[in-house]
């Protein structure tokens with residue numbers, strides 16, 4: 029059992045995130061990397077940009093990470109024993125490209141209310157200062173802040189959502205080894221810089237694990253039941269894939285990704301690349 033201990037829970041509650049947590053072996057992380065590379069090879073266009081979501085619906089290996097009991101134990105410590113999965117995102121940063129993530133709060137645009145949910149960022153490769161690891165602003169999860177929508181070049185966020193004036197001297201890097209994860213609060217301010225290394229940085233992000241009381245207020249997305257029971261039925265429940273890139277998995281992923289695009293661009297007259 030890998031529930032959070034009292035220090036880890038304290039860190040999450042006080043700072044808005046907890047890391048590093050060991051969840052995958054090196055071999056499991058490497059197998060996931062190979063799987064992602066295989067999907068990239070098989071369907072390069074479909075998983076680029078706005079296709080980076082929900083690869084767990086076409087890959088039993090990635091689905092197994094979403095339902096990994098070590099991850100779920102840690103998540104249970106935060107949101108309770110009934111756990112649903114909304115979606116996943118691949119945050120891949122290619123070497124020497126100007127890709128970054130501006131400082132933002134997930135809760136500002138994901139539409140999940142109330143904030144009884146948590147995001148798991150699973151490092152498939154090492155993630156460090158050199159290759160653009162996540163950076164958190166501790167204790168910033170108290171309230172929602174104003175965001176500008178910049179739709180700027182290189183920004184991996186849908187609308188280039190940006191909180192200005194984040195005090196860099198207070199920000200902490202979240203360095204992870206492949207196989208470790210961080211858990212972050214819906215309102216914690218976070219972002220990441222460019223990848224200055226010669227290798228890809230890959231984060232497989234469960235965005236997010238939600239309690240059964242959480243509703244999607246901007247649209248619709250289906251959920252998988254990861255642990256416990258869903259007695260509130262706020263979402264359509266979908267199953268888990270059993271085979272790599274099955275037709276059923278591919279069409280379900282397209283459907284779910286279309287729902288996500290509606291959520292991400294609700295009320296916007298402009299559309300970004302993601």
Ligand SMILES: O=C(O)CCC(=O)C(=O)O
Pocket residue numbers: 119129134147149160161162218219220231233
């Ligand atoms: O992968 C990154 O650098 C940022 C990811 C992120 O913003 C998130 O997981 O909420």
